[in-house]
Amino acid sequence: MNSMIGKILSNRYQIIEQIGSGGMSIVYKAKCMLLNRFVAIKVLRDEFKADAQIVRKFNIESQSAASLSNPNIVSIYDVGQDGGTYYIVMELVEGITLKEYIENSGMLNWRLALKFTVQICSALEHAHKNGIIHRDIKPQNIILTKDGTCKVTDFGIAFTGNVNETRKIESDIMGSVHYISPEQTKGIITDARSDIYSLGITVYEMLTARVPFDGDNAVAIALKHLNEEPVPIKDINLPVPLGFVNIVKKAMSKDINMRYQDAQEMLNDLELFSGDPTVFEVGEQTSIDLQMTRIISKEEQESILRQIEEIKAETSQDNDYEEKTESRKPVKTYEPEKKKEKKKSKEKKKGNFFKELFKIENKQDKIAVIAAIITSVILILAVSGVAASMFFPSFDLFAIFTSGGSEFEVENFEGKLLEEVKEQYKNHKIEFIIEDEVYDNDYEEGRIISQTPEEGMTVKLPAKIRLTVSKGSKEFSLQNYVGEDAKQAKLKLNNLNLKVDEKNVFDDDVQAGYVISQSPKAGSTVRSGDVVVLTISKGADSANVIVPNLIGKTAAEAKSILEDNNLKIGSTIRRSSSKDEGTVIDQSIGENSEVPKNTKIDIYVSSGKEKEETPEVTPDNPSVTQPSQPSTPAPQQNPAPQSGTQSQQNPAPQQNSTPQTSTQPQQNSTPQPSAQTQPNTAPQQSSPTINTQQNTAPSLDIR
Amino acid sequence: MDFGYKTDVGSMRSLNEDNFLLNNTNEKYTVMAVADGMGGHNAGEVASADAIAYLKGYDESTGFSTSIKNRLLSCFEAINTFIYKQSVKTSRFAGMGTTLTVAVIARGRLYAANVGDSRCYVINKYEIKQITNDHSFVEELVRLGKLTKEEAKNHPEKNKLMQAIGTEPTVNTDLFTEDLKKGDIVLLCTDGLSNMVAEEEIKNILLTSENVQTAIDTLIAEANRNGGIDNITAVAVKID
Numbered sequence: 051m052n053s054m055i056g057k058i059l060s061n062r063y064q065i066i067e068q069i070g071s072g073g074m075s076i077v078y079k080a081k082c083m084l085l086n087r088f089v090a091i092k093v094l095r096d097e098f099k100a101d102a103q104i105v106r107k108f109n110i111e112s113q114s115a116a117s118l119s120n121p122n123i124v125s126i127y128d129v130g131q132d133g134g135t136y137y138i139v140m141e142l143v144e145g146i147t148l149k150e151y152i153e154n155s156g157m158l159n160w161r162l163a164l165k166f167t168v169q170i171c172s173a174l175e176h177a178h179k180n181g182i183i184h185r186d187i188k189p190q191n192i193i194l195t196k197d198g199t200c201k202v203t204d205f206g207i208a209f210t211g212n213v214n215e216t217r218k219i220e221s222d223i224m225g226s227v228h229y230i231s232p233e234q235t236k237g238i239i240t241d242a243r244s245d246i247y248s249l250g251i252t253v254y255e256m257l258t259a260r261v262p263f264d265g266d267n268a269v270a271i272a273l274k275h276l277n278e279e280p281v282p283i284k285d286i287n288l289p290v291p292l293g294f295v296n297i298v299k300k301a302m303s304k305d306i307n308m309r310y311q312d313a314q315e316m317l318n319d320l321e322l323f324s325g326d327p328t329v330f331e332v333g334e335q336t337s338i339d340l341q342m343t344r345i346i347s348k349e350e351q352e353s354i355l356r357q358i359e360e361i362k363a364e365t366s367q368d369n370d371y372e373e374k375t376e377s378r379k380p381v382k383t384y385e386p387e388k389k390k391e392k393k394k395s396k397e398k399k400k401g402n403f404f405k406e407l408f409k410i411e412n413k414q415d416k417i418a419v420i421a422a423i424i425t426s427v428i429l430i431l432a433v434s435g436v437a438a439s440m441f442f443p444s445f446d447l448f449a450i451f452t453s454g455g456s457e458f459e460v461e462n463f464e465g466k467l468l469e470e471v472k473e474q475y476k477n478h479k480i481e482f483i484i485e486d487e488v489y490d491n492d493y494e495e496g497r498i499i500s501q502t503p504e505e506g507m508t509v510k511l512p513a514k515i516r517l518t519v520s521k522g523s524k525e526f527s528l529q530n531y532v533g534e535d536a537k538q539a540k541l542k543l544n545n546l547n548l549k550v551d552e553k554n555v556f557d558d559d560v561q562a563g564y565v566i567s568q569s570p571k572a573g574s575t576v577r578s579g580d581v582v583v584l585t586i587s588k589g590a591d592s593a594n595v596i597v598p599n600l601i602g603k604t605a606a607e608a609k610s611i612l613e614d615n616n617l618k619i620g621s622t623i624r625r626s627s628s629k630d631e632g633t634v635i636d637q638s639i640g641e642n643s644e645v646p647k648n649t650k651i652d653i654y655v656s657s658g659k660e661k662e663e664t665p666e667v668t669p670d671n672p673s674v675t676q677p678s679q680p681s682t683p684a685p686q687q688n689p690a691p692q693s694g695t696q697s698q699q700n701p702a703p704q705q706n707s708t709p710q711t712s713t714q715p716q717q718n719s720t721p722q723p724s725a726q727t728q729p730n731t732a733p734q735q736s737s738p739t740i741n742t743q744q745n746t747a748p749s750l751d752i753r
Numbered sequence: 754m755d756f757g758y759k760t761d762v763g764s765m766r767s768l769n770e771d772n773f774l775l776n777n778t779n780e781k782y783t784v785m786a787v788a789d790g791m792g793g794h795n796a797g798e799v800a801s802a803d804a805i806a807y808l809k810g811y812d813e814s815t816g817f818s819t820s821i822k823n824r825l826l827s828c829f830e831a832i833n834t835f836i837y838k839q840s841v842k843t844s845r846f847a848g849m850g851t852t853l854t855v856a857v858i859a860r861g862r863l864y865a866a867n868v869g870d871s872r873c874y875v876i877n878k879y880e881i882k883q884i885t886n887d888h889s890f891v892e893e894l895v896r897l898g899k900l901t902k903e904e905a906k907n908h909p910e911k912n913k914l915m916q917a918i919g920t921e922p923t924v925n926t927d928l929f930t931e932d933l934k935k936g937d938i939v940l941l942c943t944d945g946l947s948n949m950v951a952e953e954e955i956k957n958i959l960l961t962s963e964n965v966q967t968a969i970d971t972l973i974a975e976a977n978r979n980g981g982i983d984n985i986t987a988v989a990v991k992i993d
Contacts, residue, residue: 227890236900237891237908267915269893276899485842500843518843537966541758541775545809 053462053506054078054093059132063091063139074098074108079142082127089127090143094136105136112138114182115205122173124193124203143201148189148256156259160290163256166192168320169200170249175313177205178242185240187248188229189255227268228261232304235272246310250301257298258286276304293323293330458513462505463498468519471498479512486518491547491579495522523577530572531565536586539565547578553585558648562589591647599641600634605655608634612651620650627656754783755991757966761973763945764981770797771943771986772805774812781818782859784808785988787871789943791917792840792849800836800851800919807832808855817857817864822928825855825866829918829926833868836919850917854885854941858990863931863939868924869917872947874955875931876938881956884929888915912944937992938965942972945985949976965989 055078058064063080069090070077080091098104109129116126128139148166152158158166170192177184184191184205193201231247234240254262262280265271280302283295297319303309310316322329458480463471472482490499502516503509526546531539536552543550560566569583570576595616600608609619620638627635638652639645754777762769770790777783786808790801811828832853840846852869865873867885870892875882886896890913894900905911918924933939938959946955950972958975962968969987976985 235894237904237910268890268913269897269915272890272894273897273899500845502842502844504844516842537756538777541756542778544758545774545776 054135055506056459058083059091059135059137060130063089063137065091074104080139082139088142090124090140092138092140108136108138114180118177118180118182118205120173120176122169122200122202123176123205124201126205140203141201143193143195143203145193145195145201148192148194148200148252151194152189152255152259157287158256158259160257160287160294163253163290164294164320164324165198166194166200166256167249167253168317168324170202170252171313171317171320173200173202174242174245174249175317178245178313183240183242184245184248185234186226186229187245187252188226189252192252227271228263230272230275231306232276233306235275242312243306243309246301246313246316247303247306249313249316250298250303250309253298254280254283254302257283257290257294260286262302291323291327293327296330297323456511457508458511460501460503460505460507460509460515463501463515463517464505465493466498467496468498468517469496481512481514483514483516484519485516487521488518489522489524489578490520491523491577493520493522495520523579525575525577528568528570528572528574528576528582531568531582531584532572533560534565536563536565536584539584543582543584548576549579549581551581551583553583554588555585556589556591557587558590560587562587594644595647595649597637597639597641597643597645597651600637600651600653601641603634604632605634605653608637608653616647617645618648618650620652623652623654624657625654626659628659629656631656631658754993755965756989757964757969758988759966759969759973760986761945761977761981761984763984764977766982766984768795768798769984770801771945771984772798772801773941773986773988774805774809775988775990776809776812777990779812779816779818782816782821782857783990784812784817784855784857785939785941785990786853786855787941787943787986787988788851788853788918789869789871789945789984789986790849790851791914792846796840796846796849797851799839799846800849803836803839804832804851804853804918807835808853817859821857821859821864822930825857825864825928826926828855829853829866829868829924833918833924834922837922840919848920850920852914852943853918856939856941858933858939858992861933861992863929863933865929865931867927867929869914871941871943873929874940874942874952875933876940876956876959877934877936878960881952882931883952884931886927888917888927889913890915911948933992935992938989939992940987940989942987943984945981945983946972946976946987948983949979949981949985959989965991 054065054076055067056065059080062084063082066079066081066088068076069079075092075094078091078093080089081087082089094105094108098108112126112129116129119125124143125141126138127141130137130139146154170187174184174187182205184202186204187202191202191204193203195201229248229251231240231244234244251262258281263271263274263278265274283290283298284292297316300308300319301310301316310319319330458478468482468484475482485502488499493499497520499518499520501518509515528548529542531542540550540552555566557566564587566585566587568585576582597617598611598615600611603611605622612619625635627633629635633656634653635656636654639649645651756775756777758773758775760769760771760773772788772790774784774786776785786805788801788804790797790799790804792800808828811824811831815824815828817824836849836851840849852871854865854867854869854871854873856866856873857864863873863875863884865884867873868888870887870889871885872887873884875884886892889911891900891905891908891911893915895902895905900908916924940955940959950958954975955972958971959965959968962971969989972987973985
């Protein structure tokens with residue numbers, strides 16, 4: 051993704067640097083070359099752009115959010131795509147997030163918190179009025195600008211839901227789970243009131259510098275949203291007026307119907323409270339739920355009232371937060387510079403009804419915000435020099451990318467030969483460090499697999515680039531699999547990262563499902579990823595054929611007829627007969643019988659009228675010679691030549707044919723149409739994967 | 754021991770980030786595993802492949818013939834460290850992780866170890882029993898009785914994991930044991946199957962198919978028929 055830097059999207063936006071990243075997108079600072087201004091561009095991560103559903107949501111939601119126009123909402127200028135890169139162009143807001151601000155400054159003075167709350171609430175009011183729900187309101191999504199304005203970002207594009215393909219781990223949701231409403235935990239469709247809840251949590255955090263519900267993990271936090279009451283705000287930050295506390299409580303109500311029903315309603319209460327901070331102190335106000343106010347005892351109310359009075363009285367030397375910030379040296383140093391930049395009158399941005407309330411504190415608030423921004427910037431500075439541009443306007447951002455001297459934009463080394471890369475850069479001040487050498491199936495030995503830093507990153511020279519280099523794929527000696535159960539052999543090969551190419555053939559000698567041969571042979575050197583061809587037996591050819599009539603043919607004709615029908619000639623037995631010599635007078639298996647292919651069929655051939663006591667056996671089938679030893683008298687053979695004696699004489703074909711033919715009717719009678727119910731064929735059916743898939747498909751429908 | 758296995762890219766994705774292992778060549782025990790990787794730029798594929806490769810190496814060197822539980826735990830920790838280091842070291846692999854469910858069957862007993870939301874089931878004619886607990890946000894809320902199974906089914910945060918292998922420096926591995934009977938089928942699968950095919954359906958297919966491989970092929974075909982939105986992997990053995 052860093053390869054984006056320097057790119058120009060749609061001939062208009064030049065990507066300058068990465069300024070943030072989220073689960074689904076990366077945010078860059080860019081320059082709009084048409085309007086000559088800086089913008090922020092949110093680019094959908096590569097891994098999601100193939101997903102039509104996500105892209106559609108990305109477009110639709112960002113387009114609807116683009117219709118929003120409000121000083122407290124980060125504006126969306128444009129939505130587009132360029133060569134498969136989907137992006138949203140937004141207003142570039144320089145500042146820090148409310149989260150960072152709270153982390154830096156601790157609890158906010160309630161007046162400042164109120165000011166921020168009103169701004170966020172008015173942003174929500176504008177969005178809700180336009181039918182847009184934020185769904186992910188949290189301090190991380192609220193940016194504080196240098197002049198103390200809150201801007202809500204990520205409107206309508208926080209589309210975390212309904213995307214089945216994105217798997218995220220807890221750390222990704224931890225940021226949001228602190229702010230999600232009980233109904234969001236339940237997975238129920240959210241509406242404007244869910245935003246109100248999240249805003250309530252956000253205000254709670256501003257006032258107390260802690261989230262109301264925290265835990266070791268997302269589930270523990272979600273449970274607290276469902277079940278627990280938070281520590282009362284006033285236990286943590288006593289000066290917060292009860293009226294404000296009650297507004298927050300109502301926003302944070304677990305029951306969606308007890309909450310403010312829209313942002314306008316909450317804004318009305320905030321307005322009332324701003325005009326008179328005591329307005330919601332007693333439980334009579336209709337807009338405040340009575341149950342909530344009852345929680346606070348009368349004594350407590352009185353003490354709070356007293357404190358509020360005290361605070362009102364001492365507005366000038368007010369609370370200690372301002373004192374703390376003012377004592378920070380950097381504030382004073384940089385303040386003049388910051389002030390120059392603030393030409394706009396920010397008073398205009400605020401609702402009139404807050405003027406009263408804020409006029410005393412405005413200056414101090416401003417200082418507080420600026421102080422926090424500066425502190426934050428200093429922190430960034432310490433980490434990366436790039437942020438300097440924010441501080442020193444004269445600092446040319448582009449210098450980094452154009453300078454050839456002391457900086458270097460890292461190229462892609464992946465897939466290149468280490469030696470060539472070293473040679474190419476021998477005159478540069480770049481040291482290549484081989485961090486790891488690993489076996490890799492994709493890259494041959496000596497090629498670079500990965501690099502740190504990545505392509506597109508800018509490094510200062512002299513630089514060190516760490517590389518992982520391939521040792522090639524792992525070599526080893528292939529075992530013998532011949533004679534093994536093919537299923538087991540395939541599993542073993544799979545476990546060795548070898549690919550199996552299987553050939554299934556009929557084989558009379560090897561049991562079905564066992565390996566007949568392998569290529570390469572056992573003992574050959576192979577590398578992971580190589581293909582091993584296994585020839586697997588389908589058993590004896592089981593396809594059946596119909597026995598033709600041979601009677602009346604000559605022996606030679608009989609042989610060729612049998613071969614034409616995928617059968618074999620067995621013994622040729624000569625017997626005296628009234629038929630012409632050489633004519634077939636009988637066959638061991640009758641015409642129209644169904645037998646397996648290659649079954650041997652004996653023929654009885656007339657030897658003419660001369661009587662011959664013993665059948666002559668041709669050397670054609672030597673195996674038959676043994677059982678047909680001439681001890682048996684001829685007359686016994688004659689009456690029953692068909693089955694009894696034949697099977698004894700020639701057991702080989704009989705064994706083959708008997709079980710096969712006998713299971714045939716069984717197969718036909720079973721309700722399932724596919725052949726796999728027949729036990730004999732099972733092993734060979736299961737070995738070719740595609741076959742079984744096809745075969746099992748119809749059985750699904752039967753179920 | 755009848756067995757079957759298959760991994761399939763599914764109907765929507767272009768890349769299969771699942772990996773699996775089945776080793777039944779050891780006389781003392783059988784090892785099976787599935788891993789479902791995550792992370793962009795093919796890193797998910799790397800994470801799940803590395804996890805399986807590491808497990809295989811562990812099986813070949815140390816093995817699981819004795820002190821199975823302890824070895825499963827230390828193996829999971831080692832795999833987690835291995836992948837975590839990779840992801841920290843190489844920016845291309847940043848944030849990658851994988852689920853990992855491993856089952857060791859020895860002396861009629863099942864030892865299952867799990868991180869993430871891939872599952873181990875035991876199926877017989879009486880029931881289909883989920884042995885492992887998913888480390889997912891939604892499933893944990895279901896276990897705590899805060900969500901119904903029905904609510905969980907369509908929850909937008911359904912795919913959020915509470916933990917995975919390789920995403921944090923440490924990992925909390927869940928261990929389960931179960932006595933097995935003759936005829937029990939032990940099934941390991943990724944969520945590409947368990948999200949797409951109902952448990953009763955899985956049970957029926959495994960029990961009525963002629964052998965385990967046929968059943969696995971049918972299960973994967975069924976998951977694809979129901980949408981196949983994720984990679985699908987299943988490995989099963991039948992106890993004899």
